[in-house]
Amino acid sequence: MSTGNETITSSDYIKHHLQNLTYGQNPNTGVWELAHSTQEAKDMGFMAIHLDTLGVSFILGALFLFLFYRTGKKMTADTPSGIQNFIESIIDFIENNVRGSFNGKNPLVAPLSLTVFIWIVLMNTMDLVPVDWLPYVAQQVGVFFGADPHHVFFKVVPTTDPNATFGLAIGIFLLMLYYSIKIKGFGGFSAELTLHPFESKNIFVKLLLIPANFFLESVSLIAKPVSHSLRLFGNMYAGEMIFILIALLPFWIQWTLSLPWAIFHILIILLQAFIFMTLVIVYMDMAHNKEH
Amino acid sequence: MNINLTMIGQLIMFAMFTWFCMKFIWPPIVAAMQARKKHIENGLIAAERGFSEHQEAQQKAEEILNQSKDQAAEIIANAGRQATNMVEDAKNLATQEADKIKTNAQAEIEQETARARNTLKEQVSDLVMQGVGSVLAREVDVKAHQDILGKLSQTL
Numbered sequence: 001m002s003t004g005n006e007t008i009t010s011s012d013y014i015k016h017h018l019q020n021l022t023y024g025q026n027p028n029t030g031v032w033e034l035a036h037s038t039q040e041a042k043d044m045g046f047m048a049i050h051l052d053t054l055g056v057s058f059i060l061g062a063l064f065l066f067l068f069y070r071t072g073k074k075m076t077a078d079t080p081s082g083i084q085n086f087i088e089s090i091i092d093f094i095e096n097n098v099r100g101s102f103n104g105k106n107p108l109v110a111p112l113s114l115t116v117f118i119w120i121v122l123m124n125t126m127d128l129v130p131v132d133w134l135p136y137v138a139q140q141v142g143v144f145f146g147a148d149p150h151h152v153f154f155k156v157v158p159t160t161d162p163n164a165t166f167g168l169a170i171g172i173f174l175l176m177l178y179y180s181i182k183i184k185g186f187g188g189f190s191a192e193l194t195l196h197p198f199e200s201k202n203i204f205v206k207l208l209l210i211p212a213n214f215f216l217e218s219v220s221l222i223a224k225p226v227s228h229s230l231r232l233f234g235n236m237y238a239g240e241m242i243f244i245l246i247a248l249l250p251f252w253i254q255w256t257l258s259l260p261w262a263i264f265h266i267l268i269i270l271l272q273a274f275i276f277m278t279l280v281i282v283y284m285d286m287a288h289n290k291e292h
Numbered sequence: 293m294n295i296n297l298t299m300i301g302q303l304i305m306f307a308m309f310t311w312f313c314m315k316f317i318w319p320p321i322v323a324a325m326q327a328r329k330k331h332i333e334n335g336l337i338a339a340e341r342g343f344s345e346h347q348e349a350q351q352k353a354e355e356i357l358n359q360s361k362d363q364a365a366e367i368i369a370n371a372g373r374q375a376t377n378m379v380e381d382a383k384n385l386a387t388q389e390a391d392k393i394k395t396n397a398q399a400e401i402e403q404e405t406a407r408a409r410n411t412l413k414e415q416v417s418d419l420v421m422q423g424v425g426s427v428l429a430r431e432v433d434v435k436a437h438q439d440i441l442g443k444l445s446q447t448l
Contacts, residue, residue: 022294022296045294046295046297048294048296050298053302054302054305057305058305065312065317069316071321075321077324080328087321088321088325091321092325111313114313115306116310119309163295163299166295167301167302167305168302171307171310
């Protein structure tokens with residue numbers, strides 16, 4: 001408990017770390033303000049935003065864009081050097097993955113995969129920053145502005161907020177629907193949803209099977225963004241949780257657990273970003289695939 | 293862990309980032325990489341071509357060298373032969389000339405000899421005639437013995 005405050009319990013500490021910095025309308029007072037407690041944040045309902053999630057993910061996304069944009073500007077076809085090598089290897093990696101799994105022709109897919117991969121890697125990497133550092137900084141800033149230190153929440157890792165992962169997955173889902181309808185036509189897409197997996201040559205049996213098919217296909221369609229986002233969220237949330245638990249230990253023993261876990265977590269950070277990106281490519285491929 | 297507007301915000305941010313990446317980041321990087329790929333490909337092809345051309349040229353040069361060596365040997369042989377021929381010819385010519393000169397000289401000598409002999413003969417016969425004439429002037433009628441004298445001078 002590096003906050004050094006004896007009055008808070010372990011449970012409080014964990015809860016505090018898992019609470020986002022929420023801005024919304026307080027239903028009791030009707031005032032737009034930052035939530036002072038988990039309950040208050042919950043009561044704000046849907047019309048509220050997590051400033052920490054959006055802020056951190058915006059900064060990281062902007063960092064990614066800035067870095068790549070600057071390198072792209074200075075790109076040379078001659079001998080590459082320094083950061084250009086690094087960025088080219090990433091681009092190569094993305095291109096190989098897209099070429100391997102995506103059979104359609106769409107100039108959006110590769111940049112989309114690049115954005116998803118790098119952004120998620122950066123967001124996940126925030127997990128490696130010791131759990132108390134940035135919240136502590138945020139707390140000091142909050143206190144400077146006159147807030148109660150116990151009511152300044154700050155969740156550093158955007159991907160441990162389901163809003164962030166659902167935001168991404170829903171974006172992909174919308175693209176998937178858009179391209180499905182664009183490529184296969186509305187009829188083709190409807191047929192895909194209603195004429196599988198049970199098929200029949202007989203027209204009456206076919207009509208009879210439509211509800212069952214539609215039910216199954218909609219479930220599998222809806223399950224895609226849900227599993228897509230929850231997979232990333234779950235992994236990162238669990239990892240963050242373990243870091244928080246490790247942080248509850250006395251400070252002189254923490255490193256024995258946090259170091260191995262951090263090293264192992266590097267793998268998870270990259271792996272989850274890679275899985276998310278691969279699924280983006282696969283879903284895009286499904287949307288472009290006219291097979292059925 | 294409440295679901296709220298953050299989700300929509302994240303979605304909008306995602307769309308913006310992706311758009312920016314597709315518009316301003318992906319194309320220049322990929323273009324440069326493609327350009328380099330083409331450049332390297334061309335370079336490799338050029339190197340391959342240069343290598344084969346070099347080999348060909350070397351072969352040709354060797355051929356030409358051998359040819360000129362042969363030619364030079366031939367020329368030298370010809371020149372040698374010609375020189376021998378020329379010497380031979382000159383020798384023959386000189387011999388012929390020498391022979392001719394020798395025969396001419398001999399003929400001339402013979403002629404001179406003949407002429408000298410004739411002159412001498414005439415002089416002798418004249419002398420004899422004179423002697424005979426003077427001897428006979430007294431005793432012989434020249435006119436009467438003309439035929440004998442003529443015969444005599446002819447035999448001389």
